[in-house]
Amino acid sequence: MDYSNWIDRFMGLSQLxxxxxxxxxxxxxxxxLAPDTVIFGPDKTPENLLLLLEGTVRVQQLSEGGREIVLYRVNAGESCVMTTACLLAYDDYSAEGIAETEVTAAAIPRTVFEELISTSETFRRFVFTAYSRRITDLFQVIEDIAFQRMDIRLAQRLLELSREGDVIKSTHQKMAAELGTAREVISRQLQEFQRREWVAQSRGTITLLDKTALGQLAETAA
Amino acid sequence: MDYSNWIDRFMGLSQLxxxxxxxxxxxxxxxxLAPDTVIFGPDKTPENLLLLLEGTVRVQQLSEGGREIVLYRVNAGESCVMTTACLLAYDDYSAEGIAETEVTAAAIPRTVFEELISTSETFRRFVFTAYSRRITDLFQVIEDIAFQRMDIRLAQRLLELSREGDVIKSTHQKMAAELGTAREVISRQLQEFQRREWVAQSRGTITLLDKTALGQLAETAA
DNA sequence: TCGGTTCGGTGACATTGTCACCAAACGGGT
DNA sequence: ACCCGTTTGGTGACAATGTCACCGAACCGA
Structure with missing residues (x-):
């Protein structure tokens, strides 16, 4: 794969x-980066800003009690704002970013980043837009956790995770971490979906049988 | 009050x-700004970046079902990053920012903001630090909503809201909006606190009688 | 094949959210 | 002062979700 023109993959940078x-x-x-690489985390400060060309990065929050919740994913064509944050502000985070697939990314050293920020209006807008988009994403996450029913959230997440194909390789435990709930809750909800023949289950995999029905439930959100 | 040297109130800007x-x-x-002024919201884009000198701004998320949840507060000495976001990215937000008290703020026009961002390393760091601090705040909010018990969250919030004095002027409904829960839940928790003689209640006010005990409960978080 | 580990299932129970009410307190107008 | 509509808070029943303790089946490496 030729990445020499990778900039074209980023809408906001095409004007550069x-x-x-x-x-x-x-x-x-x-x-x-190999799958499961920790990109940033409580004990790991990244030294570059990453712009994703291929793959996805999962950003999740770790709580004291060992519980987890997925905050958002960074997809190809997006920048990982947390790496920016890590570069600029020397806080410690309880969140971590993990390569969910193999990840190909443009790594921009801090010095180049700072230089471009000061030089280019376009680059500045690109970075700030990424930041504010993340913040509004997080607002939505908060709203969902606080007010949305679990069955609806699960249906939404199943559909999101099955973009390519109808088979999701994930355990109940991992799905629970996706939504910040307990494994038992996921098990029960999936059993109900299975009873309605919307999904089929086997150890470690969930197969979506009726995306339409799941989609209708997910739309109940509105 | 003399605000001619307001810059000194912002740590990050003292090096300017x-x-x-x-x-x-x-x-x-x-x-x-008068109390209850809407600073930004679904139908209101601010035209200036605000740096707060006095007072507090409450940022809250409105959901379809008319439910609310307080996301965070901006205090004196902090910048309101959402106004930055509004200035730079033309998204529409479902969140709104409201002057909770009378608010005194330095209003920085977009042009000046852009100029300083490109000119000053210090100013850039100030803005980015504010952004990333907000993001990590939101991470914490998410963790609390997802994993923390209601009584603990209520105790924490009561203590936060009673910084000056022991009397909180707020209805059960508003406390519910603070934590993104239902009024009934707040009523029941406050009754329990009252039974333990940690608080006293009257219509529209909550008086903290035993901050120590509330603090101990709040510390259970760890 | 054995034995440890992971994965999912289950019932009992605690906590929180929802719904449908009700009554007391308050506030404004007369 | 009184009336009346609104706001505030209280209550019980029930649904949804979270927690705990446990179990057995599936998987995996030795």
């Missing part, structure tokens, strides 16, 4: 002036 | 070069 594009490409490098 | 300080002070203006 030619000389800055060249700067950005020449002074950053394309890296590949 | 003298000529930029002057720029910032001369090209922004100090405004006063």
């Amino acid at each position: 002036k030619p000389e800055l594009r060249e700067q950005l490409v020449s002074r950053s490098k394309v890296v590949t | 070069k003298p000529e930029l300080r002057e720029q910032l002070v001369s090209r922004s203006k100090v405004v006063t």
Whole structure:
């Protein structure tokens, strides 16, 4: 795969002036990360800003009691704002970012990042837009957790996780971490979905049989 | 009150070069907002970045079902990042920011904001730090909503809201909106606190009688 | 094949959310 | 002062979700 023109994959950067594009490409490098690589976390500060070209990064919150909840995912074509945050503010986070698949990303060193931020209106807008989009995403997450029924949230998440194909490789425990609930709750909900023949289950996999029905339930949100 | 040197109230800006300080002070203006002023919201885009000098801004999420949840508060000495987000990214938010008290703030026009961002490393760091602090705040909010018991969250919030004095002017309905729960839940919890003589209640007010005990409960979080 | 580990199922119970009410307190108008 | 509509808070029944303790089946490496 040729990533020499990776900038074109980012809508917000297409307007970047030619000389800055060249700067950005020449002074950053394309890296590949194995699945399950920890990109940032309580004990790991990243040294580069990552712009994702392929794969997805899962950002999740770890709580004291060992519980987890998935906050959001960074997809190809997006920047991982938490790496920005880590680069700029020296706080410690209880959240961590993990490569969910193999990840290909443009890694931008801090110095280049700072330089572009000060030079380019376009780049600045790109970064700030990513930030505010994340914040509004988080607002939505909060609303869902606080007010949405679990069956609806589960149906939504199942559909999201089955973008390609109808089979989800995940355990009940992991689905519970997706939604910040307990495994038992997921088991019961999935049993109910199974009873209605919307899904089929086997150890470690969930197969969606009736996406339409799940979609209707998910739409009940409105 | 003399606000001519308001910049000194912001830690992150104290390093700002003298000529930029002057720029910032001369090209922004100090405004006063009445309590309950809507600063930003679904139908209201602010035209200035606000740096709070006095008072607090409450940022809350409105859901379809008319339910509310307080996301965070912006206090004196902090910047309201959502106004930044509104200035830079043209999304529509379901969250709104409301002056909870009378608010005095330095209002920085977009042009000045953009100029300073491109000019000053210090100012950039100030803004980014505010952003990432908000994001980590939201992570904490999510963790609390998802995993924390209601009585603990209520005790924590009561203590937060009683910084000055032991009397909180708030209805059960408003406390429910603070924590994103139902009024009945708050009523029952407060009755329990009352039974233990930790609080006293009368219509529209909650008086904290035993902050120590409430604090101990709140600390159970760890 | 054995034995440990992971995965999912289950029932009992606690906590929280929802619904449908009700009564007391308050506030404004007369 | 009184009336009346509104706000505030209380209550019980029930549904949904979270917690706990336990179990057996499936899986996996030795």
